[in-house]
Amino acid sequence: MEEKGLSYESKMLQFSKKEHKGPEIMALNPRGQVPTLVDGDIIVGESLAALLYLDDAYPEHPLLPSSKKERALAYQRLVESSNLQEKVSGVIRLKMFNPNPDPADVQKAKEALKGELKYWDEHTKGGFVAGSEFTLADAAVGPFALALKRFGATLKEFPHLAKYVETVGARPSFQKTSPPHWKDSPNQDWLNDL
Ligand SMILES: N[C@@H](CCC(=O)N[C@@H](CS)C(=O)NCC(=O)O)C(=O)O
Structure with a gap:
């Protein structure tokens, strides 16, 4: 998102406090893993899927080559x-x-x-x-x-x-x-x- 110039809010979690297994994250990502991307009502788990989603949904400053x-x-x-x-x-x-x-x-x-x-x-x-x-x-x-x-x-x-x-x-x-x-x-x- 930084590379694409998108604005976003980042929420860091403390694994030592098991925050990634708390109800808020489990509701978004049943694997209780980071990263999880939330874009309005769209939720994308899996980092690679999130990257592809972002480049597709926000085509300005594309990060995939045109050829x-x-x-x-x-x-x-x-x-x-x-x-x-x-x-x-x-x-x-x-x-x-x-x-x-x-x-x-x-x-x-x-x-x-x-x-x-x-x-x-x-x-x-x-x-x-x-x-x-x-x-x-x-x-x-x-x-x-x-x-x-x-x-x-x-x-x-x-x-x-x-x-x-x-x-x-x-x-x-x-x-x-x-x-x-x-x-x-x-x-x-x-x-x-x-
Ligand atoms: N394939 C997933 C792997 C995600 C992953 O393993 N995240 C780690 C942190 S880098 C995690 O949340 N581990 C906690 C757990 O699996 O319980 C992705 O690429 O997003």
Whole structure:
């Protein structure tokens, strides 16, 4: 919405207080998950569906390329981002909600993430994930790329992805919408071997 210049109200929830499982959110999204988009009487759960909905419903400042070929790649990367989401969340979930996770489980999740990062290092060679321009696919991938940095990944072996993290992180849209507590607290070291 920042990238498209749309006005919106953002409501952050505290997972530690289980706010995402409270009645207000459960009524909107029976999975009790964020993000959930509410646009008048239209409710869209699932981040990728919300991105597609927004670009379709508000065509000004489109975030999908006009050529069929480029749009096809942007769609592919958009949907492909669910793999990155799953692999990043796989490690974070183990560390965040469990003071003593099984090291073998953590190792396995990190290896899966490392395998995934190889794809994204290749995909970011052009600057953004679907070429040289920011697209809707970057709105999907960018937050997880920034999460890699937040959780300590150095990305030494993934130079294109490392550059991408800096590029998207510097965009005003990402500066404005990254979790505010990330600015006031040090990064974690959970992924510092990646
Ligand atoms: N496929 C969903 C995944 C959403 C998701 O897993 N959200 C996490 C936070 S990033 C969440 O709400 N987790 C709480 C839970 O699943 O109970 C999407 O892309 O929107």
